[in-house]
Amino acid sequence: MKFAPLYDPNARKESPKPVQVDLRKVFGIGLALWIIAFVVVLVMMAMGQPHMHNAFVITLSGVIIGICLLIWEFFDRSDYRRLGAD
Template sequence: MVKSMKLAPIFDPAVRKPAPKPIQVDLQKAFLAVTAAWVLALVVVTVLLALDMCGIRPLVVCVAGTVIGILMLTWEHFHRWDYRRLGR
């Protein structure tokens, strides 16, 4: 039976390419950027809500995104050493 080159790594693990090393990412910058975007969206939606141009649901979504972003920044602060050690 002839194996396709695309299926060869599935049948024979020895022909697999080595996995690339993970890149080190500064999670604080990533979480801060996303949280800032949610805060900006929250401000825009609040203004639109004050002008009666949108409903309450977008406001709830923006508040949830902001709260999750703050929680992720808190998590990053307490686990910074762990994930930086693993990224080396």
């Protein structure tokens, strides 16, 4: 085991470049999964399953956060693409 990188910054390897990811796909897939879960909870509530209020609030929150993330991605797209191109 080499201890030089621990106390000598010049002996460290370069950090790898960050991978540029299309956040629309990531947030879109996450939002789709939350919407599916939300529909399942609504169906279960319609069928008379007790104690589904917490699941309803959680899945609704996931859908709202997913929509907010897509809006954020739309407005900040140029910033993170510019940073990822370096």
